[in-house]
Amino acid sequence: MLKIDNVTMKFGGVVAVNGFNCYIENGQVVGLIGPNGAGKTTIFNVVTGVYKPTEGEIIFDPEGKEEKISKLRPDQIAKLGICRTFQNIRLFKELSVVENVFIGSHLRLKSNVFSSIIRLPKYNNEERQMMEKAFYLLEKVGLYEEKNEKAFSLPYGKQRRLEIARALATEPKLLLLDEPAAGMNPQETQELMEFIAEIKEEFDLTIFLIEHHMEVVMGICEKILVLDHGTLISQGSPQEIQNDERVIEAYLGVE
Numbered sequence: 001m002l003k004i005d006n007v008t009m010k011f012g013g014v015v016a017v018n019g020f021n022c023y024i025e026n027g028q029v030v031g032l033i034g035p036n037g038a039g040k041t042t043i044f045n046v047v048t049g050v051y052k053p054t055e056g057e058i059i060f061d062p063e064g065k066e067e068k069i070s071k072l073r074p075d076q077i078a079k080l081g082i083c084r085t086f087q088n089i090r091l092f093k094e095l096s097v098v099e100n101v102f103i104g105s106h107l108r109l110k111s112n113v114f115s116s117i118i119r120l121p122k123y124n125n126e127e128r129q130m131m132e133k134a135f136y137l138l139e140k141v142g143l144y145e146e147k148n149e150k151a152f153s154l155p156y157g158k159q160r161r162l163e164i165a166r167a168l169a170t171e172p173k174l175l176l177l178d179e180p181a182a183g184m185n186p187q188e189t190q191e192l193m194e195f196i197a198e199i200k201e202e203f204d205l206t207i208f209l210i211e212h213h214m215e216v217v218m219g220i221c222e223k224i225l226v227l228d229h230g231t232l233i234s235q236g237s238p239q240e241i242q243n244d245e246r247v248i249e250a251y252l253g254v255e
């Protein structure tokens, strides 16, 4: 699904990511952990095209057809099927819940600007389908009742779900979640884990997530990658990671 091949990302003199390699298989839930400043978000930014890597290559092959994506723009990468959420929720706060999901769907709109301006039947049809899809997604994430509320009026946990619904509207194959449990209480965290497992099955997703909540990472990831100072220091199953001395020293030890 995703191959990150020897990626280095430098910002001036700062080496945020150093020769990072990994392979994420179709259908896996993979966690990326490491202390603050280890380079986790930088890896997400490189995969989604926000930054072009200083060195290395990223290859996306959702259906066996390899695409080199490291030189593509974020919108081109999203169109190929990679979508993300952010560490600090980024919703259109003044828009309604359903409008936020619409924005995600626009990426898949086939009619062009011209047909939308003069409202050709093709556009109207697509718009109706988009609406149905948005309602379906909102039901799936448990936000249907709040569809007309302003995004900012939702409690924190629901804003996170809405961000995920908007990402799902882009029809991703690979979903990147940057600290999805940040700011959640234990019950919300538990619900989030169940929710991630549900959407993975329902939408046939591969998931790559950054998370500081160890119970989330250990509970839902089949493979975990550990970064320290931009370098991959360990990878393996939750059990292997928990027993790895380097990880305990670099990461768990500093908790």
Ligand SMILES: Nc1ncnc2c1ncn2[C@@H]1O[C@H](COP(=O)(O)OP(=O)(O)OP(=O)(O)O)[C@@H](O)[C@H]1O
Pocket (backbone or CB within 6 Å): 011, 014, 015, 016, 034, 035, 036, 037, 038, 039, 040, 041, 042, 043
């Ligand atoms: N745009 C940038 N310009 C300069 N330095 C940057 C930039 N983005 C990240 N860095 C630096 O790269 C390093 C890795 O940062 P990054 O945000 O990827 O870490 P992180 O593992 O996601 O941390 P956290 O868990 O705190 O979110 C840090 O030293 C950071 O200051």
